Amino acid sequence: xxxxxxxxxxxxxxxxxxxxxxxxxxxxxxxxxxxxxxxxxxxxxxxxxxxxxxxxxxxxxxxxxxxxxxxxxxxxxxxxxxxxxxxxxxxxxxxxxxxxxxxxxxxxxxxxxxxxxxxxxxxxxxxxxxxxxxxxxxxxxxxxxxxxxxxxxxxxxxxxxxxxxxxxxxxxxxxxxxxxxxxxxxxxxxxxxxxxxxxxxxxxxxxxxxxxxxxxxxxxxxxxxxxxxxxxxxxxxxxxxxxxxxxxxxxxxxxxxxxxxxxxxxxxxxxxxxxxxxxxxxxxxxxxxxxxxxxxxxxxxxxxxxxxxxxxxxxxxxxxxxxxxxxxxxxxxxxxxxxxxxxxxxxxxxxxxxxxxxxxxxxxxxxxxxxxxxx
Amino acid sequence: xxxxxxxxxxxxxxxxxxxxxxxxxxxxxxxxxxxxxxxxxxxxxxxxxxxxxxxxxxxxxxxxxxxxxxxxxxxxxxxxxxxxxxxxxxxxxxxxxxxxxxxxxxxxxxxxxx
Numbered sequence: 001x002x003x004x005x006x007x008x009x010x011x012x013x014x015x016x017x018x019x020x021x022x023x024x025x026x027x028x029x030x031x032x033x034x035x036x037x038x039x040x041x042x043x044x045x046x047x048x049x050x051x052x053x054x055x056x057x058x059x060x061x062x063x064x065x066x067x068x069x070x071x072x073x074x075x076x077x078x079x080x081x082x083x084x085x086x087x088x089x090x091x092x093x094x095x096x097x098x099x100x101x102x103x104x105x106x107x108x109x110x111x112x113x114x115x116x117x118x119x120x121x122x123x124x125x126x127x128x129x130x131x132x133x134x135x136x137x138x139x140x141x142x143x144x145x146x147x148x149x150x151x152x153x154x155x156x157x158x159x160x161x162x163x164x165x166x167x168x169x170x171x172x173x174x175x176x177x178x179x180x181x182x183x184x185x186x187x188x189x190x191x192x193x194x195x196x197x198x199x200x201x202x203x204x205x206x207x208x209x210x211x212x213x214x215x216x217x218x219x220x221x222x223x224x225x226x227x228x229x230x231x232x233x234x235x236x237x238x239x240x241x242x243x244x245x246x247x248x249x250x251x252x253x254x255x256x257x258x259x260x261x262x263x264x265x266x267x268x269x270x271x272x273x274x275x276x277x278x279x280x281x282x283x284x285x286x287x288x289x290x291x292x293x294x295x296x297x298x299x300x301x302x303x304x305x306x307x308x309x310x311x312x313x314x315x316x317x318x319x320x321x322x323x324x325x326x327x328x329x330x331x332x333x334x335x336x337x338x339x340x341x342x343x344x345x346x347x348x349x350x351x352x353x354x355x356x357x358x359x360x361x362x363x364x365x366x367x368x369x370x371x372x373x374x375x
Numbered sequence: 376x377x378x379x380x381x382x383x384x385x386x387x388x389x390x391x392x393x394x395x396x397x398x399x400x401x402x403x404x405x406x407x408x409x410x411x412x413x414x415x416x417x418x419x420x421x422x423x424x425x426x427x428x429x430x431x432x433x434x435x436x437x438x439x440x441x442x443x444x445x446x447x448x449x450x451x452x453x454x455x456x457x458x459x460x461x462x463x464x465x466x467x468x469x470x471x472x473x474x475x476x477x478x479x480x481x482x483x484x485x486x487x488x489x
Contacts, residue, residue, distance in 0.1 A: 027427045030454055034405040035423045060422040067428055071435075 005039050008054065015057075018065050021070035083363025090359020091352045093163025095158055098351030101181065102344040104155045109148040116144060145189055146247070153181035165228070172228050172236075179239055180224030184217035186247040187279065191272075194254040205269045211306060212276035218305020218354075219280050219298055223287045225358055226297040229365075233289040247277060297361050304357045312350035317340070386469050389429055394438065394458060394466040401442045401457035404430070428460050430456060438462030 012035045016028045035057070042049040120141070157177030165173035191213065197206050227235060253275055262268050280302070287295040316322045322342055390410075396402060396410040397399045407430075421429075433439040434456075442457040458466070462488070 023427075023431060030404055031423050031427050033453065034408065034426070036425060037405045038408065056422045057424060058418065061424045064424040064428040068431070068433065071432070 004050075005036070005043060005315055008039055008253040012057070015061060019068055022072060023068050043134035047105040070240050071230055072374055078131050081213070083360040086363030087230075087356050088359065089163050090355035090357075090362070093159060093356070094355025094358070095348050097159035097163070097355070099344050099348035100159060101152050101156045102340075102347040105148065106340050106343075108151045109145065112144045112148055142189070142193060146186055148186040149182050150178070153178040154183075156181040160225075165298075169228060175240075176224040176228035179243065180221045182245055183239075184213070184220045186243070187216065187250055188213045190247045191254070194251055195258065200264075201269060208270055209269070209276070211281070212273060214306045214309055215302050216276060216280055216283075218281050218301040218303075218309075221305065221354075222293070222298045222301020222358060223283050225301070225362065226295060227290050228338045229362065232290050235286050238289075250275065250279075297358070297365065300357065300361050305354060308350060308353040308357065312346050312353060315349060316346045322346075381394075381445075384469055386465070386471055388419055389421060389425060390433070391466070391469060392402055393421075393426075393433065394462055397439060397440065397456060397458040398466060401455045403453040403455050407456070433455075433462065436461075438465060 009032065015030075016024060016031060019028065038053055039050065042053040146354065154174070157174040157180075160177030160180075161170045161173035183341050191209075197209075224239070227239065232250055253271075257268055257271055262271065284295060284298060317324065320347070324336075392415055393412040394406055395414055396407050399410075402410060404423070406424055408423070409425055412420050430439065434441070437459055439456050439462050440459050441454055443455040444452055
């Protein structure tokens with residue numbers, strides 16, 4: 001029996017040579033000792049018990065060898081480590097997400113207008129005959145735009161969850177992604193449709209207001225990103241209420257400013273900037289309420305989003321020499337398609353940069369916060 | 376964060392019993408194999424290769440750590456492993472999760488069986 005045990009031990013030591021070098025260095029001596037002890041113990045119960053030990057090892061060793069080699073691969077190790085893993089997932093997810101949403105937004109709004117335009121036209125005629133007012137016509141088209149933002153938001157949320165969520169938080173990510181996409185787009189839409197920018201604002205004032213809109217988008221996207229990681233029902237509900245509260249608030253605020261006749265004074269622009277600062281501040285307050293920590297992710301989003309937004313446009317137009325097509329009367333369908341394709345490419349490029357940034361910040365956050373139990 | 380623990384759950388049976396075994400006291404590999412067999416009433420018998428592949432993963436994830444290399448009761452040099460706080464927390468959450476499953480079975484009318 002001793003001879004059989006010696007042969008089996010030699011055979012096992014030969015099998016151990018197939019493990020990766022570092023694994024062998026760390027465990028092979030111990031594995032051999034334990035295997036020998038297991039054989040000694042089993043041999044006291046007879047040849048059947050000994051055979052079972054051997055069969056068990058032969059059954060398990062191939063899969064364990066594969067697993068060890070997979071884990072030892074240095075490239076995989078780097079790819080799986082934080083913040084590289086989240087950075088890459090963010091870059092791929094947001095790259096595909098932003099590009100898909102650009103295409104989807106284009107398709108969804110085309111479909112909505114084609115499908116509902118006859119109905120809206122009939123209702124508009126009926127409404128105008130009764131009330132002699134055209135506001136309903138405008139409102140109908142605005143509602144179609146908002147539905148289009150919501151639908152593209154769901155697509156964004158799905159991709160957001162697919163790339164960055166996991167089994168435990170997938171629905172939360174879908175919901176958060178939808179909110180993060182819808183709210184800033186709805187606010188920007190209401191802002192741009194409620195008054196004539198070119199009539200009431202100078203070019204520089206329009207640019208500044210446009211930048212605050214871009215910052216708001218960055219803040220809301222990073223806020224939903226951050227809030228879906230550390231979930232609290234109350235703050236999520238408040239953010240969801242923002243779907244109605246923010247666009248309606250912006251609309252009523254502008255109506256109030258127009259009603260007060262201050263649009264012809266410099267206070268109109270100042271009031272609009274204050275409004276944007278309040279909205280951005282309220283999102284920060286929600287994030288702090290959610291996590292009670294300094295919202296680094298949202299600060300990075302607020303700064304990173306506009307910087308990367310302009311960087312993506314710069315790369316597209318200056319480095320890749322994307323041709324600039326002027327919008328105006330007589331623009332052909334072909335030009336519109338090219339503009340949409342450019343938009344998709346810039347969105348994809350921007351998504352890669354923004355996703356990389358957000359993923360790295362999230363990865364660093366995960367790396368620096370070891371698991372704890374919340375009672 | 377509870378979320379990051381939840382992503383590691385449910386634990387495989389081998390991992391669960393190894394963590395459970397190390398919770399009572401630090402042990403070397405062979406002692407773990409014997410303890411796991413005893414804790415599981417002979418149902419889970421770890422092969423040596425499975426044991427060390429799992430130990431390596433648990434070491435890398437920081438759920439266990441190397442305590443010593445020579446036990447007091449042996450003259451053979453062996454590595455002794457012990458549970459870390461992270462590993463203990465994960466085991467606790469898994470036990471709570473399993474407890475919830477069992478209590479759900481009880482309330483659904485399986486009191487006599489579980």
